[in-house]
Amino acid sequence: MELKNAAAVCLISLFSATLVVLIARSLDSQAAARLEPQLANIVEELRALRGQGGIAAAPSASTTAETVNDGLVVYYFHSNTRCPTCRSIQSQAQETVQTCFSSQLGNGKVIWKIVNYEQPAAKPLATKFEIQIPVVVLAEMKDGQVQNWKRLDKVWALVGDKPAFTKYVRGEIERMLVPEGRPTMPQGEESKAPISTDESMPFQGLPTIPIPR
Helix, strand or coil: CHHHHHHHHHHHHHHHHHHHHHHHCCCCHHHHHHHHHHHHHHHHHHHHHHHCCCCCECCHHHCCCCCCCCEEEEEEEECCECCHHHHHHHHHHHHHHHHHCHHHHHHCCEEEEEEECCCHHHHHHHHHCCCCCCEEEEEEEECCEEEEEEEECCHHHHCCCHHHHHHHHHHHHHHHHCCCCCCCCCCCCHHHCCCCCCCCCCCCCCCCCCCCC
């Protein structure tokens, strides 16, 4: 048991340091400040788990690294070690996908997958997406190949703010779903499109009235 506790202490230090280095590079100062108390909570969670006799390992049944032919895959990558914050990221991301993209889930345009990146079968994906800590990754698939992908590192800074977390994950998924070069226009905005004032273009719909000379 002492060996397990010592390993947990090392894990806490390594996990904390890795988290700061990896995520700080992709966050603005405001998000980084929000991450600091969240990181402290993670450390306390791991200490509590250590006091309960060790850290529970994640079941291998959650590993689903099979290839997807087409669609946008929303991956949640986790390790063998699961802390409450990691599980919260998973549950909030899954809830966002199921609530905001239910129709896309139904027609296969969006696929939700949970993968243990420490399992051998998931190693190619973990390498490609540069996975070192639990995180959400979006991968656009075409003919079984990854065409585009993005790792959502900010989920760590936003996990304590559910509305902000949902907005962030939803926004990133929507951006991946929109075809390149076709910006979306909010519903009702079509009628607000500007009218051309180019005088070289004739005004349509009215008859031409000759002007007497």
